[in-house]
Amino acid sequence: MRKFAFIAAFIVTACQPAVQAEPDELPRDTLSKAATLSASCSGCHGGGSLVVNLSGWSEAALHESLTSYQTSRxxxxxxxxxxxxxDNDITLIAGYLGAAE
Structure with missing residues (x-):
């Protein structure tokens, strides 16, 4: 529940939608999209992985890392x-994984 509250507040403030939705509709849809996008990360970056475990990374660090991979050669x-x-996908992933504990 804490993760949902964080993501809902994050989305409302950071990703102002062009079309205003009902308050209960946007966060659930957005949370679902964030969870779906982030699920692919756990295959390589989950616990017991041979590559970097993302547990404990801050939202800012995740955002910076993904943006760096996106823009660098x-x-x-x-x-x-x-x-x-x-860019919105990166924001959602960083917010979702950065909130995980």
């Missing part, structure tokens, strides 16, 4: 993955 899995994300 390279051909790693992360470079290719991040190039497929929109």
């Amino acid at each position: 390279g051909d790693s899995v992360m470079h290719r993955y991040a190039r497929g994300l929109s």
Whole structure:
């Protein structure tokens, strides 16, 4: 529940929608999208992983890292993955994973 409250407040303040939705509709949809986007991260970055575990990373650090992969040259899995994300997707992922405890 804490994660939902954080994401709801985050979305309302940071991602002002062009069309105003009912308060209960937007956060659930957005939370669902954030959870869906973040699910692919846990395959490589979950507990017991051989690559960097994202547990404990701050929202700002996650956002900076994903943006760096998105904009820098390279051909790693992360470079290719991040190039497929929109700026809003990166914000959602960073907010969702940064709130996880």
